[in-house]
Amino acid sequence: MMNERYAQLSSVQWWRQDLLKTARAIVVGAGALGNEVVKNLALLGWGTVVLIDFDRVESGNLGKSVLFTEKDIGRPKVVAARAAAARINPDCTVVPLDGELRAVAGAGLFARMDVAFGCVDNAAARIALGQLAGLTGCLFVDGGLTAWEGVLRLYAPDDTSPCYGCTLTEEDLADLTLRHSCLAYARRAQYGQGVPTTALGASVTAALMVQQAVKWIHDDPETLPVPVGEEIRVDLADDRYFRIALPRREDCWLHPRTSSPAPAPADWDRADTDWAGLLSSWRDATDQPDAVLRLPMELNARVTCLQCGAVRAVDHIQASSGSPGDKDNSCSECGGRTVPDLSNVVTGDETWTGLSPRATGFPPWSWVQAGLLGVDTVVHLELPGAPPEPELAGLDPRGRK
Ligand SMILES: [Zn+2]
Ligand SMILES: [Zn+2]
Structure with a gap:
């Protein structure tokens, strides 16, 4: 039975609400960008959204986080976001996982998802996400923001496309070593707090990220091509939009190899x-x-x-x-x-x-x-x-x- 809520969506020529209803996504980071991604997924009736973050809501988040209110201050971001998503659309199940990515999500969770959204702001978290998504065959839609720029990169779950590691510069790698040397610093910088951003950049970028995921779910490359292995960059100051092919580096040491688990042994x-x-x-x-x-x-x-x-x-x-x-x-x-x-x-x-x-x-x-x-x-x-x-x-x- 088609809900009235989706009546208009279903008159979009290629739109298939049934595919969205069973679609699964993991969203890592519940900052400004993660808020907008979850909001969009909820509005569209996306079936299951696993939301991961270890942070608590602070008053400084309220200016750019559509899912948080004054009353949420001090609550886990993922819990506040789930309540807001349920108000937007009870058809969308948001599962909050309150903790660090590696501590709360095994590779098998990614193997049960269709899309992984990166809403983080540092190389360490992106590497972890890229590894988990690549290993398990999950499309990785990685978003990033500055005050005047929105960026998304699409990494395909196959063995021929570029991965996140292929795009790392010497500077990124140095930064990574620095962050690893001080956990407190890494924790502070981990999810969307380092770079000045606005609700506008988050909103534009998240819309583009979710649009790619919607196309991916429809699996119709003729009508709805997904630019995997590419970067899309929106310059909000000069109103320009770029598509850039990402390089695949043969000497990349982070390249994940897509796999599935072997049958479990007896007594496992x-x-x-x-x-x-x-x-x-x-x-x-x-x-x-x-x-x-x-x-x-x-x-x-x-x-x-x-x-x-x-x-x-x-x-x-x-x-x-x-x-x-x-x-x-x-x-x-x-x-x-x-x-x-x-x-x-x-x-x-x-x-x-x-x-x-x-x-x-x-x-x-x-x-x-x-x-x-x-x-x-x-x-x-x-x-x-x-x-x-x-x-x-x-x-x-x-x-x-
Ligand atoms: Zn000693
Ligand atoms: Zn690579």
Whole structure:
């Protein structure tokens, strides 16, 4: 039954509301741009929107965030945005994930989405997003803003197009290293707070981003071509619009290779209590007693003092996507600076293999790589267990173009 709400949309020649109704998108960043993207998706009756951000609403956000009001100050941005989207259109299900991208979204979540919208403002978050979307075959629509410019870039889930890494300059890479050296700085700069922007730029850019996603969902390249591998730049000061082909660099070290998880080994679902159980399940299934698991994030199990060399076990072992952590890790013996001993391989000898993936900070549907040490393997396995959100738990991975 067609809702009156969409009567006018359905008279657009190629428009198919049924496709939008079942479409799924992930939106990373609930700043000015993320607000506008979610607003547009809700108005159009987009089926499922997973919204990710770790920030709280501040009064300074109200001048350019259509989904937030005074009453939302102090609330998680994703929670406030969900309430507003429900008022705009109850047909659109917004699922809020309050946290850092890598901590709340496993690759398997992206494998269940059609489009990933990047509404972030720094290279580290874009790299993480590009990797997850590229690995799992999800269109990555990356938006960016300055006060007088809107930019979007479209990265296709295939092995011949440019990826986000292909477009990084030496300057970007230096910036990335700088950010990684100070977590507090990276956190402040992560989502839409660094560069002065206006509601106008966000609105224009988000409209272009969602329009590309709508075309992509219709999957009709003749009538509705999607400029994958291109950048679209809108100059709002001089009223100019550019389309630029992005380069594919053969020496790019970030190029994701699209994959799907291998069939889970026997007992995999019952092995979800700890890493040791998962490892032995894979070893038994493949008859490879030396097989290891490679994790998508690093674990910090112990720290070594740079001054006296003392080694100390870390109390709360947690996965990290690359930042060293902002906790005080000074040496308990001499007070000197310590360095973390990071590892992302499960060989069975680690002190933490009795812990579960969840307890060590891996979100549901994370993908791990399985294989032999020294062998460059690309067999991915999805961790057992579904997300606690009922709207997500039932989503199946879908076939990709
Ligand atoms: Zn690349
Ligand atoms: Zn020491």
